Amino acid sequence: MSEQYWVGGFFIDLSRNQITQNKQSQTIAPKALAVLTYLAKHQGKVVSHDTLLDKVWQKTTVSPNTLQKSIAQLRKALGDSGNVYIKTHAKQGYSLECDVRWHHENDIEASSAQINENEIATSNIDHTAAKKPLKASLGIVSIIAFITILGGIGFNLTTPKQPTKLSIEKIRALTATDNKEFSGIYSPDGQYVVFHRYSAEFCINHIWAKNTKTQQEFQLTKHLGAYGSHSFSKDGKNLVFIQSGSCNQPINQKQCYKLMTLDFNRALNSPQSPRELMECKNSIIQSPQWLNNNNISLLQKYSDSWKLISYSINENKSKMIYTIDNGNIIDYDYSATDNLIALTSIRNDGHLYIEILKPEGQLISSHRINYPEEIAQFRFIYPNFSPLDEQLIFSTGKQLFALSYNGQVTNISLPLDGPMSSPIFHPNGQQMLVIKGHYDSDIIAVTLPETEQASTVQKLNYSVLERSIVGEDKAIFQPNGDLIAYKSERSGEEQIWLTDGKSSQQISHFPIDAYIVGMNWAADGQSILANAIHELTQVFLDGNEKSFSLDHPVESLFQWDSDNQTALVNMRIKGKLKFAKLDLTNSQIQLINNKIVNWTQKSETGQLIYTDHMDRFWKPGPAEDQLIEALDGQGSDKRFVIRNNVIFGVNKGFQLWSYALDDDKFEILGKLPDNLNYVTDVNQSQLLASVRISSKKEVVELIVKE
Known part of the structure; x- marks a missing residue:
C-alpha cells in the first residue's frame, strides 16, 4: 500500500x-x-x-x-x-x-x-491519466457544443472559472417521421446510422439503416419483429441483436429471447431474415456487444440476478465474464477502440459503482460513483464510452454528465429543453447520436355498466378528465372527497397535480429529471405518498413535503396504509428486487415472498392480491400462496384495482372484467380503448385509466463546427 x-x-x-x-x-x-x-x-x-x-x-x-x-x-x-x-x-x-x-x-x-x-x-x-493524450480533442468540443446549441449559451466542462463558448455546425433529426425510432448507432466506418422503426399498429419493429451523407434509407429486416438494441462486428459486416417473442410453452417466463445476426451488406441491397445464433427460454438476455475477439458479450438474467457473459459464435457456447455476489449489474458498455468494458453495478451498501474490465473478465478498477447534488442518490445511470480520456458520458434526461473511471461525476451541461438519451459517439468523435422523444397521454373516466352485459362485448363509454400535450396518468380518487390526484409533466417535470373537475393545480415540487413510480392517498385525503426518483415523499395538499430516509431504493410503490404507516413496495436490496412491507416509522423491512411481483393491491378486508412476472393472479393461503385459477389468462400489463372486494382488471384483448373475491363471480364488463396504458383507480361508478395519445422518438445527430 x-x-x-x-x-x-x-x-x-x-x-x-x-x-x-x-x-x-x-x-x-x-x-x-x-x-x-x-x-x-x-x-x-x-x-x-x-x-x-x-x-x-x-x-x-x-x-x-x-x-x-x-x-x-x-x-x-x-x-x-x-x-x-x-x-x-x-x-x-x-x-x-x-x-x-x-x-x-x-x-x-x-x-x-x-x-x-x-x-x-x-x-x-x-x-x-494526465500522462495519456486525449483520444480526440474534438470529443470535448462535441459534448460542449451539444449543450451550447440546446441551451443557447456556453458552459464549463471542468472549471467554472473559465467558461468556453462553442457552437454546432449542424443539428439534424435523422429520422423525422411519424413513427417511433430508437436505438441508433453508427457503423464502424461512420457511414451509416442503424436504428429501429417501430410499428404502432403491430407493436413491433423493423431495423433500418440510413446513409449519413446521401440520407438514403434501407429497410434491413424482411419481417417485423420485437428486435432489441444492436451492435456491429468490428469489420462492420454483420449486426447482432436480441429478438424476443412469446414462448410456445411458457414455463418460467412468458417471453423467450433469441440472439440473432444479420448480414449488413446483403441487407443494404434487400431486406433479409436474420439468422438465429442461440435461444434462451429460462433466462433473459439483452444488450449484445460484438467484441474485438469476435465473441459477443451479453447481460443474462436468471430470477433477479444479472451477469455478464461472453458468447462464442465458433464454439456455440457461452461463459460468464463477470458477476457480483452481493449486488447486481445495472448496465454496461464496450469500447472497441480501447477494448474495455465499463460496467455499472449496485452493491450491498446500496451505492452504485463503476467497474472497468477487460473483455476476458479481468477487473482493472472498481470505484463507488460519487453523486453530485443534481442527481438523486438512488437514481441509476447508464453511461457510454466517449472520446474524453478515461471518461464516460450519460444523460439523466435534461442534464448531461461525465463519469470518470474513478467514479467522479461532473455536470457538463445546463438543463436541456427536453429529455434525451445518453450520447453515442461517431468513430471520429465529432458527431454523436441521441434519442429525443415526446410522449402524450390523457386521463379518462370509464363509466361502469349498471347491468350485466349482453352476450357480445360492448365498448364502454368514457370521458377525458385531464388533457395536455404531455404525459398525464396515475389518477386516483380522493378518499371521502371530490378531488382527483394525478401525475403530469405539464410544468416541465413530473409533478403531482390535483383537479376538482374544473381547475387543476400543482402541489409537489420535485427536482429536475424527477419521475414518479406510484402514488397513494392517505386515508384522511389530506396528503399523498409518492415514490419519486426511488424515494418516498409525503406531499400535503398545502404543498408541504415530508421525506422518508431509507437505506434502499424503492422501485415501485403499490399501496400505502397511512393509519399504520406501512407501504407495500418493490425495493431493490443488494441490487435485487424484493416484494416487501415497509414500516415508515422505523424503516423496517418485512419481506413478503421471494416471487417477482409486477403489481399488487389489498382489498378493504385486508386480502392481498398480486400478479407475478407471468401475469398470473395470486392470493395468500393457509400454508402457501394460492393461484386464482378463475383468472387464468386474464392478466396483462394493464394492472388491476380493487373496490368492495371486487377485482377490476384488463386482459390482453383490452376487455375490462370483474372478479368478486367473496363469491368467485367472474364477469366481462366491456371493451376498453386499444390505446389504454393501464387502469389506476375505481369507485362505485367510474374507473380511472390513462390512454396513450402519441408516443414518438427520433434519432438526432449533432455535428461539431470545426
Whole structure:
C-alpha cells in the first residue's frame, strides 16, 4: 500500500505523519492517521468500532474513547469537511464518504511538498491519466457544443472559472417521421446510422439503416419483429441483436429471447431474415456487444440476478465474464477502440459503482460513483464510452454528465429543453447520436355498466378528465372527497397535480429529471405518498413535503396504509428486487415472498392480491400462496384495482372484467380503448385509466463546427 494518498483535496503523507492542503501541512498522530488509512482502504463502507480498535491498536488494550479522540483529531484536521468526510453510524462505526486516490512513485507529484494550489483544485482527477493524450480533442468540443446549441449559451466542462463558448455546425433529426425510432448507432466506418422503426399498429419493429451523407434509407429486416438494441462486428459486416417473442410453452417466463445476426451488406441491397445464433427460454438476455475477439458479450438474467457473459459464435457456447455476489449489474458498455468494458453495478451498501474490465473478465478498477447534488442518490445511470480520456458520458434526461473511471461525476451541461438519451459517439468523435422523444397521454373516466352485459362485448363509454400535450396518468380518487390526484409533466417535470373537475393545480415540487413510480392517498385525503426518483415523499395538499430516509431504493410503490404507516413496495436490496412491507416509522423491512411481483393491491378486508412476472393472479393461503385459477389468462400489463372486494382488471384483448373475491363471480364488463396504458383507480361508478395519445422518438445527430 502506498504511503501517500488523497482524501478529497487533502494529501496524506504517512511517511511524514502529515495532512496537507493548499501548502498548509499539519502533523497528525500516527494512530489517527492509521485510522484514516484503514477507513480509506474501505472507502464508502461502514467499519465497526471493534474492527478499527483491533486493526490500529493491535495487541493493545485501549478504551473506545481513544478511537473517538482520533476521529475528532482527524475531523479537526480536515476542517469544515471533516464531519462530511468521516460519517458516524450510530452503534455501528464510521465510514469515509469521500473519494480516495492512492499515490504511487511514478505519479506526476513526487511529494506533498510539491503540491500546489492548481494540483489541489484537480485532486479528484486521476493524475496518471494526465500522462495519456486525449483520444480526440474534438470529443470535448462535441459534448460542449451539444449543450451550447440546446441551451443557447456556453458552459464549463471542468472549471467554472473559465467558461468556453462553442457552437454546432449542424443539428439534424435523422429520422423525422411519424413513427417511433430508437436505438441508433453508427457503423464502424461512420457511414451509416442503424436504428429501429417501430410499428404502432403491430407493436413491433423493423431495423433500418440510413446513409449519413446521401440520407438514403434501407429497410434491413424482411419481417417485423420485437428486435432489441444492436451492435456491429468490428469489420462492420454483420449486426447482432436480441429478438424476443412469446414462448410456445411458457414455463418460467412468458417471453423467450433469441440472439440473432444479420448480414449488413446483403441487407443494404434487400431486406433479409436474420439468422438465429442461440435461444434462451429460462433466462433473459439483452444488450449484445460484438467484441474485438469476435465473441459477443451479453447481460443474462436468471430470477433477479444479472451477469455478464461472453458468447462464442465458433464454439456455440457461452461463459460468464463477470458477476457480483452481493449486488447486481445495472448496465454496461464496450469500447472497441480501447477494448474495455465499463460496467455499472449496485452493491450491498446500496451505492452504485463503476467497474472497468477487460473483455476476458479481468477487473482493472472498481470505484463507488460519487453523486453530485443534481442527481438523486438512488437514481441509476447508464453511461457510454466517449472520446474524453478515461471518461464516460450519460444523460439523466435534461442534464448531461461525465463519469470518470474513478467514479467522479461532473455536470457538463445546463438543463436541456427536453429529455434525451445518453450520447453515442461517431468513430471520429465529432458527431454523436441521441434519442429525443415526446410522449402524450390523457386521463379518462370509464363509466361502469349498471347491468350485466349482453352476450357480445360492448365498448364502454368514457370521458377525458385531464388533457395536455404531455404525459398525464396515475389518477386516483380522493378518499371521502371530490378531488382527483394525478401525475403530469405539464410544468416541465413530473409533478403531482390535483383537479376538482374544473381547475387543476400543482402541489409537489420535485427536482429536475424527477419521475414518479406510484402514488397513494392517505386515508384522511389530506396528503399523498409518492415514490419519486426511488424515494418516498409525503406531499400535503398545502404543498408541504415530508421525506422518508431509507437505506434502499424503492422501485415501485403499490399501496400505502397511512393509519399504520406501512407501504407495500418493490425495493431493490443488494441490487435485487424484493416484494416487501415497509414500516415508515422505523424503516423496517418485512419481506413478503421471494416471487417477482409486477403489481399488487389489498382489498378493504385486508386480502392481498398480486400478479407475478407471468401475469398470473395470486392470493395468500393457509400454508402457501394460492393461484386464482378463475383468472387464468386474464392478466396483462394493464394492472388491476380493487373496490368492495371486487377485482377490476384488463386482459390482453383490452376487455375490462370483474372478479368478486367473496363469491368467485367472474364477469366481462366491456371493451376498453386499444390505446389504454393501464387502469389506476375505481369507485362505485367510474374507473380511472390513462390512454396513450402519441408516443414518438427520433434519432438526432449533432455535428461539431470545426
